[in-house]
Amino acid sequence: MSAMENEQEDPERRKRSARRRRVLIASVAGCAVLGGVLALLPWARPAEPAPPSPGALALAAVGSGVPAALPGLAELIDEREKAVRTRPGDATSWAVLGAAYVEQGRRLADPAYYPRAEKALRTSLKVRPQRNTRAVAGLAALSNARRDFRAARRWGEAALKLEPRRWTTYPLLIDAYTGLGEHKAAKRTLDRLTELRSGPAVLARAAAVYRDRGWQEDAAASLADAAAGARAPAERAAYLERAGQLAWERGDPEVALRHFREAVRLDPGQWAARAGQGRALAALGRTAQALNVYGAALAKQPCPQYALELGELYESLGRPEAARVRYGLLRERVRDAAAGGADEELVLGRFESDHGDPKAAVRRLRAEWGRQPATEVADALGWALYRAGEPEEALRFALRATDPVRGGGVRDARSMYHLGMIERELERYGAARRHLAEALRINPHFSPLHAPAARAAIEALGEPPDEGVPEMDDGAG
Template sequence: AWAAGVYRDRGWREDAAAALSDAVAGAASPAEQAAWLERAGQLSWERGDREAALRQFQEAVRLDPDQRAAQAGQGRALAALGRVSEALSAYRVALEKQPLPGYALELGELYESLGLTDAARVQYDLLRARVSRDEAGGVDQQLVLGQFEADHGDPAAAVARLRAEWRRQPGIAVADALGWALHRAGDDREALRYAMTATDRVHGGAMRSAPYTYHLAMIERSLGRQGAARRHLTEALRINPYFSPLHAPAARAALAALGEPSMEDVPDFRPPRG
């Protein structure tokens, strides 16, 4: 399983999947087997394989009904497959037993994508309440709270929270979240620096991630870098066309609005005559 994590971070998806398969086969208990299956489901989800992700998440829950991460994963995959009622039920079960802020954010965004704004607001209130309880207990939830505030609350407050988080524990996820919060707050030039940190593999960026690449693309679009934005929107949707019930449709709309590249922007490389 540790090897699978290394392979995943390097973008070696097939090696990661094979290593996780070995981990599942060598597990010492059903609960351990379910944990590795949940990781395999995450890997399948990240590469846009909805069906494989759902099978792996379902098997994890069958082996260990307390595997709430797999329960929430089922919700994610079912929503991507258009099985919305089942997706909502899966998320509710996960939240009933383990009300993590991240699950509440995912369910809230699914409700919002369906136009159910009141139901979404209930989940967002749950997220805030859970973060407050966790923080009182010494659990750091600033990353998920910053992600929530950037899209659904106060982007300026998200920037302040995520800057502090970056000082405490800089990392790829924090770089992506801070870059997106800066974009939402209107500071695209600084946002680009963090978004590039999160996605530039040469300088330590993450594996190919649809959400991170989408964030980079939208920042580039705001800066007028249409070619780069078009390329990264295409890449994000190629990695996982279903990465978010809210942002994947926004990515498709943005790509359509950019249209085809203009031939006027292509330099003339024809050699001079004679």
């Protein structure tokens, strides 16, 4: 190519090169700007892991022995029912399903879940008969829910033998020992549990043992720590409900009400806390609100104990017909419990003592005492004997129920009231006056029917006689 041709092409070549440089610069700049924009856009960040589903949370809760939320339990049950239909040889799914049924039945006070739970757990054992600790422990939990504490102790000890370091078995055994009145065994089991594990679930279990031994301050502190350390709302709500119940027993309805309300806020399905609200509101004189929340709790969790409490509240307000409706529900729920293999003889015996046939109550509670001689059964049997006209024998059981050495260290206002009334009948007026006053000092609102009766009894007993200081003989040294 000639020099002239080169000179003619150079301007054109220079123009093309300049255009390429401008495009390249624009492209680099555009990429830089786009990269900056992308860095600012939230959808360009690495995706955060999705939160676990309610069913997954329930599975974790059921597996670790902590309370689960009702929606999560329903989802977990649905998942596991599908799993065992497609894989009937899956022993783990059968055991998880059984444990979920137990928890659902307990949370809803619906004993119809218990036969289903037993079938699932026994199927798991049939599929895997050796070293199936999950199913064996599930049967211990089921027995506790049914108030069959002898069976719970048997299954719990079997599960512990299979895996001595499986910490979730220990709370099941503590419940069983407590239900049988074996308080020393319960304390030893708690000591072993605390060596193996710490955390909110263990603190809550320790609080129950402390409460039974009369260590109220320790129980309250443990529950506060458990609630503060709980991760899931349903778990924290359960511990707050127990803290509210403890505050109620100590005669502080305002603190109890705060705990119960917070529990319901965290877990709207915490019906035990709603019943607790009713108890506290009635004590504070807010009876219309008390009736409303009690009614809501009873509609969703038709527990016989709530029916008795609400019936007695209606009775104290001079509404016997409304009370009879709730007492009828109590009888119906006790029959349903029996059909599901659950034992509600204790609450039925209490009801019969005050509102039915005291002699029938004695028969029922003697049988219950033979099955599981717990402190609360001793108290109920003593009161039934008193109401049936047998105060001498009644005193023996009432003293047993309030003896700290033999497990009666709870400092329960109702038990002290029962003891005081029995002593008054036996003309032990000094002791009666002291124990009736102690009942009202522990909890002035322990019952809408019996707290006023305690006040009336103290007033009828009058002041203790002023005997003065005995004079000494002249010859005394």
